[in-house]
Amino acid sequence: MPSAEKTVQIGRTPEVVFAFLARGENDARWRPNVLDVARVSGDGVGARYKQGLKGPGGSRIPADYEVTGFEPGRRLAFQATGSVVRTQGEYTLTPADGGGTRLTLKLAWQPSGLSRFLGPVVGKTFEEEIAALDTLRDLLESEA
Numbered sequence: 001m002p003s004a005e006k007t008v009q010i011g012r013t014p015e016v017v018f019a020f021l022a023r024g025e026n027d028a029r030w031r032p033n034v035l036d037v038a039r040v041s042g043d044g045v046g047a048r049y050k051q052g053l054k055g056p057g058g059s060r061i062p063a064d065y066e067v068t069g070f071e072p073g074r075r076l077a078f079q080a081t082g083s084v085v086r087t088q089g090e091y092t093l094t095p096a097d098g099g100g101t102r103l104t105l106k107l108a109w110q111p112s113g114l115s116r117f118l119g120p121v122v123g124k125t126f127e128e129e130i131a132a133l134d135t136l137r138d139l140l141e142s143e144a
Helices: 014-022 024-030 113-142
Strands: 003-010 034-041 048-054 060-062 065-071 075-080 087-095 101-109
Touching: 003 113, 014 024, 014 075, 014 087, 014 101, 014 113, 024 034, 024 048, 024 113, 101 113
Parallel strands: none
Antiparallel strands: 003 101, 034 048, 048 060, 048 065, 065 075, 075 087, 087 101
């Protein structure tokens, strides 16, 4: 199963980082492949978001998702619902030594059917998502 993981330290409290991540509409501010995102329903576990990602030639690829884990200040998990690529992800937040937050993002994908041929594309996307954590850190620290 293709996967990726990265940890960054952010100079903001876990509560501040979690609140920012939990509002999915913020994704377009720090994830470079997000064209648009809007909450469709719910809050916390079960919240659903309609999301569009940049595709080949600037096309929009639907990548809707649902929140599957919601522990304020500690953990936020999600799974893709509107795409052939069924990605699962999880943010874990822990207080960092000396203040701030240690944020870890884990992404995983279980290929099935025709989607198994998308491995290289998914791998590239995972790399970009993981790298974007540095952008998230810079954004949150600049708003302190």
